Amino acid sequence: xxxxxxxxxxxxxxxxxxxxxxxxxxxxxDAARSLGRSVWTLKRLYKAGHxxxxxxxxxxxxxxxxxxxxxxxxxxxxxxxxxxxxxxxFALHSDTEAVPA
Numbered sequence: 001x002x003x004x005x006x007x008x009x010x011x012x013x014x015x016x017x018x019x020x021x022x023x024x025x026x027x028x029x030d031a032a033r034s035l036g037r038s039v040w041t042l043k044r045l046y047k048a049g050h051x052x053x054x055x056x057x058x059x060x061x062x063x064x065x066x067x068x069x070x071x072x073x074x075x076x077x078x079x080x081x082x083x084x085x086x087x088x089x090f091a092l093h094s095d096t097e098a099v100p101a
Contacts, residue, residue: 025054025061034067050086052093065089 032039042062045051054061066089073080 024064026064026067028053028060028062031062031067035070045082045086050083052086052089063089063093065093 026034028039028042032042035042039060042051043060046053046060052063052066054063066086069089070080070082070085073085
């Protein structure tokens with residue numbers, strides 16, 4: 001069982017969380033930790049359309065490929081803009097036929 005902190009982050013990973021990691025999805029708490037942001041910040045980014053998320057029940061999962069892309073985006077002398085990285089990630093991973101409308 002996972003306990004939730006006041007900021008919405010799970011205090012411990014569950015077996016399902018570890019299984020999701022193997023499937024290329026990170027629990028939102030792990031994605032937030034990797035990106036140096038709070039869980040609530042990531043949820044706001046999702047609501048603004050700048051974060052890909054899979055929600056299963058109460059579990060929020062972020063594609064590991066998105067986190068890797070964000071972390072790899074900054075270049076010497078050029079900051080990465082998360083919204084631009086998100087637009088690029090969505091363009092690479094969009095398949096309108098895969099998701100029912």
